[in-house]
Amino acid sequence: MAETSILKQVLLEEFERNNHFIESAEKEVSQLPIGYISKKSINNKTYFYYQWREGDKIRSKYIKMKDVQILNKKIRRRKELEEAIRKAKNENRRIERALK
Amino acid sequence: MIENKYKEFWEIIDLLDKENALNHLIVIGSWAEYLYEQSGLLSGFRSELRTRDIDFVIRNKRKPSSPINLTNVFDEAGYIVEQDRITGKTRILTLARLEVEFLLAKVGAGLERTMETNLGVIAETLRNIDILRDNFIPVSVKDYVVNVPKPEAYIIQKMIINDERGDKSLKDQRAINNILPYINKNIAKSMYQNLSKKQKSKVDKYNAEVEILDFLK
Numbered sequence: 681m682a683e684t685s686i687l688k689q690v691l692l693e694e695f696e697r698n699n700h701f702i703e704s705a706e707k708e709v710s711q712l713p714i715g716y717i718s719k720k721s722i723n724n725k726t727y728f729y730y731q732w733r734e735g736d737k738i739r740s741k742y743i744k745m746k747d748v749q750i751l752n753k754k755i756r757r758r759k760e761l762e763e764a765i766r767k768a769k770n771e772n773r774r775i776e777r778a779l780k
Numbered sequence: 781m782i783e784n785k786y787k788e789f790w791e792i793i794d795l796l797d798k799e800n801a802l803n804h805l806i807v808i809g810s811w812a813e814y815l816y817e818q819s820g821l822l823s824g825f826r827s828e829l830r831t832r833d834i835d836f837v838i839r840n841k842r843k844p845s846s847p848i849n850l851t852n853v854f855d856e857a858g859y860i861v862e863q864d865r866i867t868g869k870t871r872i873l874t875l876a877r878l879e880v881e882f883l884l885a886k887v888g889a890g891l892e893r894t895m896e897t898n899l900g901v902i903a904e905t906l907r908n909i910d911i912l913r914d915n916f917i918p919v920s921v922k923d924y925v926v927n928v929p930k931p932e933a934y935i936i937q938k939m940i941i942n943d944e945r946g947d948k949s950l951k952d953q954r955a956i957n958n959i960l961p962y963i964n965k966n967i968a969k970s971m972y973q974n975l976s977k978k979q980k981s982k983v984d985k986y987n988a989e990v991e992i993l994d995f996l997k
Contacts, residue, residue, distance in 0.1 A: 686951045690831065697832055701877045704860050757858065764875040
């Protein structure tokens with residue numbers, strides 16, 4: 681009985697922690713750029729474009745070489761956070777099933 | 781995910797070590813139990829539950845004398861750094877959902893719920909942390925020297941706070957029972973004798989209910 685109670689408590693703590701993580705990570709994600717960077721070669725020169733989807737349209741914006749690294753870092757950060765959020769949500773679904 | 785949890789724990793320790801902050805901190809809670817096991821401090825001990833909370837006790841809020849800014853360090857290293865909306869305390873979140881918090885021993889009237897520190901984080905002040913702060917031991921694991929509470933202090937502190945822990949009290953009782961066979965009873969007795977009257981009565985109350993620690997008397 682005590683073992684079940686401890687396990688339940690640990691699961692509830694993990695559930696709350698995951699929810700807190702999801703909230704904080706989603707807040708950060710909302711401030712990071714969506715989309716991706718594409719590279720085009722024109723006349724043996726490389727140009728970088730920031731592309732993102734708006735409804736049915738793909739928007740594109742030229743980015744200077746000096747800004748590529750910063751933007752790329754932000755996009756990678758967004759993807760990392762989105763993956764972590766997905767894992768947290770999956771884990772919470774498993775916890776909910778276990779607590780039923 | 782379990783692998784990530786340990787990897788990230790050591791990444792945090794590494795970061796703190798590189799900033800020369802590790803010596804100013806004591807790892808408490810279930811991660812201290814992990815370090816008891818990994819360091820071989822308690823021969824044969826196997827830790828069980830490990831939550832994603834990593835709690836550090838700050839030994840002295842005015843140290844190091846040349847302040848460092850761990851908030852910036854964690855932020856630049858890609859962690860989610862936030863301040864609690866109610867208390868203002870610093871909380872660091874990792875992608876494997878570890879949650880790092882900093883604690884200080886509350887002294888005197890202790891009206892402040894949080895305090896700024898020379899480590900550049902805002903720590904939560906809690907009562908009965910002093911026993912952990914004043915009775916720690918450095919252990920070597922991997923290439924790091926990490927401070928943990930002496931196991932005797934660890935279980936005595938858990939006894940003192942047990943009646944305030946609500947739903948977590950059973951989990952703490954289990955932790956006490958797991959460590960109990962490995963502690964030095966003379967050290968535990970000496971620590972008990974140095975407790976305040978109030979702390980002693982809380983340990984006595986715990987023992988009256990659980991009946992496991994006759995040797996403290």
